[in-house]
Amino acid sequence: MTATRVLVATAIVLLSLQTSRTAEAPAGASSCTGCHSAQAGASEMHALDGMPAAEIADKMSAFKAGSRPATIMDRIAKGFSEDEIRAIATWYAAQKP
Amino acid sequence: MTRPNRRRFLAGGAAALLPAPAIAQRAAKVVVIGGGFGGATVARFLKRADAKLDVTLIVDSATFTACPFSNYVIIGLREMQAQQFGYDKLTAEGVTLAVSAARGLDAGKRTVALANDTTLAYDRLVLAPGIDIDWNALKGYDADAAEIMPHAWKAGAQTLLLRRQLDAMEDGGKVVISSPATPVRCPTQIYERASLIAYYLKTRKPKSKLIILDAKDTFSQQRNFQNGWKELYPDHLEWVSLSQGGGVSAVNAATKTFVTDFDNFSADVANPIPPQKAGAIAQSAGVADRTGWCPVEPISFESQLVPSIHVIGDAAMTGAMPKAAFAANAQGKVCAAAIAALLRGAKPAEPRLINTCYSLVAPDYGISFAEVFKPANGMLVDVEGAAGSSATNAPAEVRAREARYAEGWFKAITAEVFG
Numbered sequence: 001m002t003a004t005r006v007l008v009a010t011a012i013v014l015l016s017l018q019t020s021r022t023a024e025a026p027a028g029a030s031s032c033t034g035c036h037s038a039q040a041g042a043s044e045m046h047a048l049d050g051m052p053a054a055e056i057a058d059k060m061s062a063f064k065a066g067s068r069p070a071t072i073m074d075r076i077a078k079g080f081s082e083d084e085i086r087a088i089a090t091w092y093a094a095q096k097p
Numbered sequence: 098m099t100r101p102n103r104r105r106f107l108a109g110g111a112a113a114l115l116p117a118p119a120i121a122q123r124a125a126k127v128v129v130i131g132g133g134f135g136g137a138t139v140a141r142f143l144k145r146a147d148a149k150l151d152v153t154l155i156v157d158s159a160t161f162t163a164c165p166f167s168n169y170v171i172i173g174l175r176e177m178q179a180q181q182f183g184y185d186k187l188t189a190e191g192v193t194l195a196v197s198a199a200r201g202l203d204a205g206k207r208t209v210a211l212a213n214d215t216t217l218a219y220d221r222l223v224l225a226p227g228i229d230i231d232w233n234a235l236k237g238y239d240a241d242a243a244e245i246m247p248h249a250w251k252a253g254a255q256t257l258l259l260r261r262q263l264d265a266m267e268d269g270g271k272v273v274i275s276s277p278a279t280p281v282r283c284p285t286q287i288y289e290r291a292s293l294i295a296y297y298l299k300t301r302k303p304k305s306k307l308i309i310l311d312a313k314d315t316f317s318q319q320r321n322f323q324n325g326w327k328e329l330y331p332d333h334l335e336w337v338s339l340s341q342g343g344g345v346s347a348v349n350a351a352t353k354t355f356v357t358d359f360d361n362f363s364a365d366v367a368n369p370i371p372p373q374k375a376g377a378i379a380q381s382a383g384v385a386d387r388t389g390w391c392p393v394e395p396i397s398f399e400s401q402l403v404p405s406i407h408v409i410g411d412a413a414m415t416g417a418m419p420k421a422a423f424a425a426n427a428q429g430k431v432c433a434a435a436i437a438a439l440l441r442g443a444k445p446a447e448p449r450l451i452n453t454c455y456s457l458v459a460p461d462y463g464i465s466f467a468e469v470f471k472p473a474n475g476m477l478v479d480v481e482g483a484a485g486s487s488a489t490n491a492p493a494e495v496r497a498r499e500a501r502y503a504e505g506w507f508k509a510i511t512a513e514v515f516g
Contacts, residue, residue, distance in 0.1 A: 024146075024438075028449030028469070030430035034423050035453065035502075037509035039516045045505050071487065071499050072465050076451055079469025079483030084449070 026087035028080055038097065050097030056089035124151040125440040128209050128219040130199045130378055132156030132184060134163075134422040135410030136225030137514045138429025139436075140192045146437035153193040153217055155209070159183060161515070164283065165422050166507050167252040168290045171260045172297040174460065180252055182515035199378050204403050221436050223398075224384065224391070225410045225425070226376025227251070228282045231389060234372035235277075236347035237356075245350040246367040250282060262366045263294065268302040270365035275345040275355055276311040277372045280390065282411050282420045285466065287370055288322045289456040295326070295334040296459050309336045310355055310362060311343040317419075318456060318466055320489050325458035345369070375412035382406060390414040395472035397435035397445050398428060407432055416476025417468070424452040426510055447472060449480070455503035463487075463499030 038047040048056060062068035063077035064085070080088070127150055129140045140154040161182045169175035184194050198212040202222065209217045230248060232239050238246070249259040263272070272294055276287045291309050298305040307330075316322075326334050337343035347356040353367040374380070374389030384391045384400040391408040392401040393415060400406045409432050410425035418424050427450045435445035450470045457463055469483040487499060 024434055024446065027447060028451065030142075030434065031427040031449070031451035033430075033509070033513050034426050034451070035506050035509050037513045040505075040509040040512035043505045043509060045502060045509060071491075071495055071502065072453060072467050075467040075483060075485040076453070076469060079449065079451070079480040 026084070026091050028084060029088045029091050032088070032092075038095075047097065048092040049095040051092060053086075053089040053093035056092055057085050060085040060089065124149050125220045126151045126153070126218055127221045127223065127436060127440075128153045128155065128217050129223040129225065130155045130209065131225035131227060131376070131410070132158075132161050133225060133227050133410060133425065134510065134514055135227075135425035135429045136223065137161070137184065137187060138426045139223050139225065139407075139409060139433045141187050141190060141514065142430050142433035143436060144191045146433050147440070148191065150437070150440070151193070152191070153195055154184065154187065155195045155197060155199050155211065155217075156184065157196075157198055159194075159196050162252040162256075163422070163507075163511065164250075164252045164286075166504075167249070167256045168286065168293045168457070169460075170252075170256050171249065171263065171290065172293050173260065173264065174293075177257060180256075182511055184515070186516060202378070202382050204382065204406060207405060219405075220440060221405055221407065223407045223409060223432060223436070224376075224379050224382060224412060225408070225429070226378045227411045228373040228420070229376050229380075231372045231374045235345070235369065237350065238348050238369055238371050242348065242350035246348060246353060246364075246369050248370055249368060250370050250373070259366070259368060263297065266302065266305065266365050269304040270302065271305065271363075272298070272307040272366045272368065273355055273362050273364035274307065274309050275348075275369045276309055276313065276316075276343075277370055278312045280414070280420060281370070281373045283422075283454070284419070285317045285421075285454050285456050288316060288318070289458075290368075291334060291336075292322065292325065292330070292456075292458045293460075295330040299330060299333045303333075305333070307334050308362065308364075309334070309343070310345050310357060311336060311338050312345065314338045314340050317454075318464055318486050321464040321486055322456075322458060324489060325462060325464070329459055329462070375408070379408060379412045384408055385412075386414075388414065394475060395477045396431075396447060397439065398432040399435075401475075407436065416470075417479050418450065418452060418470055418477050419454065421452060421454050422510060423454065423506070424450070426514060427451055450477065453506065455499065455506055457500055457503060458496075459500075461500050462493075462496040463501070463503045464496070465499055465502070 035045045036048045038049045063073040143152045163180045200210045202209045247255045247258040249255040342359040345355045353364045355362040375385045379385045393413045398407045409428040411420035431448040438445040453467045455465045464487040469480040470477040
């Protein structure tokens, strides 16, 4: 990661920490809750709110690479770049569960 | 940093330099017509995006009846109550609910007239009317014929009528489904319905049979469906493609007969799924084109034909995105964010949208199709490499898991929209 990207990533984290549910989600993030709903209660498709950013990003990257067993997430993850995955992960991590 | 983020930043910065829009003087008014997965989502997420917005949701009925999983109602595996949702949680979040038909609108004055004689002004209007049956498209098929040959493609009384007919059918009977050319609401769920009715016949009335007469030669998830049919329903389900003579040109309700170019197919239970078009209000608003559907631009879902009117869900023609509940919900959230941005004088961010369609070949046999979309050339296109079906060689354990996920999806999406 270049110095600029580190700086920018840090900026995103700092901004995200100040955001609430009402802050605009990064591209793609709003679709996830169609399945990963915080309101649906216990589910195999668990809610993403408040999950550590690194965990979301690592899982998504592994789905994308095909190295994590999946039914559907391997297909969906391929639609996002690593930068987009990181932005989505950071945003969800900042949402209150 | 992602490019959309940078763009949003710049857009926000530029907007700060612009003079405040006139509507900033009062709460901006957004009217949403249609309370399904698209309309209820956009109304709820508009309030979440900006609590000051004045959001009115116009619905035909205080109870919404969902289509996904209504195929389970048809075969008696689910009761209609499990498909029905109210709007209490939306009103608790500040959405104003109006239970009335929208009679018409004046795009110049930006007003909507309701059947209850009230007129609502709007700064932005969202139409999410879903589909109407195109009663002129299938010869012999009108509202009276639908009482004998139910389409059951709008969940409610039609769903229950088809269930009663299936329930009353003698063992040894014949069920015929006709499938139209696309675009229509959830084309994949035609094959789910056929599968689940075949499951019902196999388990409850094993001497019976189902035939699909299709106006298409190919369809989404075809290999997965056909593999499942071969495995589960070799004696109970027959698919007649267009090139095999499956194209239905007319129906005769008096005899429950489907007419094709080569043959007549009579049925004990007849389920024609007719061609469709965007709901009536979209037609009268002038946002539908000659196809009967509504072309929209792919970032804000604003109509390409009438400014300040947005169209989402099944009524919209977006490019690659199918007409499905997941898609309508995803569009509702993106449209809400875009409208909130536009009303504060900012440029909406470039979105990504996901669609996932689960289908049940049997109650323990689920398959799925997933896609990711991005705006390009004035429409939504597939992000390359992301679209795909469940593996055609998936083991039974994966099919069972996808069936559970299908139910989990319904629980999640209805909780997000109505819960």
